[in-house]
Amino acid sequence: MTTLSGKTAVILGASGTANFGTAIARRLAAQGANIVVAARRKEPLDQLASELNGTAVACDVTREGEIENLFKVASSTYGQVDIAVFSAGIHSGVVIAELTAEDIRPTLDISVVGALLFFRHAAAAMTDGGSVVTISSLTARIPGPGLAAYSAARAGIDYAIKVAAVEYGDQKVRFNSIAAGLIQTDMTEAFFSMQPVIQGHVDATPCGRMGTLDDMAEAALFLADSQRSGYINGQVLDLAGGQQNGSLPRY
DSSP states (O other): TTTTTTTTEESSOOOSSSSSSHHHHHHHHHTTTEEEEEEEEEHHHHHHHHHHHHHHHEEEEEEEHHHHHHHHHHHHHSSSSOOEEEOOOOOOOOOOOOOOOOHHHHIIIIIIIIIHHHHHHHHHHOOBEEEEEEEEGGTTTTOOOOHHHHHHHHHHHHHHHHHHHTGGGGGGGEEEEEEEEOOOOOOOOOOOOGGHHHHHHTTTTTTTBBHHHHHHHHHHHHHHHHHHHHHSSSSEEEEEEGGGGGGOOOO
């Protein structure tokens, strides 16, 4: 059953071999959606777009004009936009005692400024309502050393979706976020070679396993599809197997 047949989905941050944006694009395409993939690097986008019979658009999220152009291309190619997924981000791992403005600004430019402008132009292109989904992180829910800039940016946009849900309610555009735990991707690959790190996560996760790209793709499909989640708006979906709850030590 292709529940997204006739819908158009824009996924920003889909240029990796194994990342959230790429996995989401494939899952939405499998459900019948027209796919527009975007990122700074055009070459891997072209390959993915060809695989999915979609469209690739180079887009640097720190340049508003390129975000606006992304949605113009999507609208002119497929008529309108129904789904938009913001999966762009960079890792920042500097402790507060060593932070500089230069460490902080790139994270904020992409994960806050870029995301908010993405929201603006996505909603403007959704002439018949739609769903905007942003990818957040467990680190915005549970603090960890060295993650002040990264987690603060993610937490900020998790709150901004609530404001967006209110502002765009009359336009029938929904805004939701997925706060992901540690999942193996191009960016997190190094952690998965450290068995004690992975075992520590598994031990702290009630589901007893690590998350997967399939988990992320399924969660994004759920929030993107109005038939599945049309009454969910302004919410953060924790995709961390229960680790986000924290717990007292086991005795």
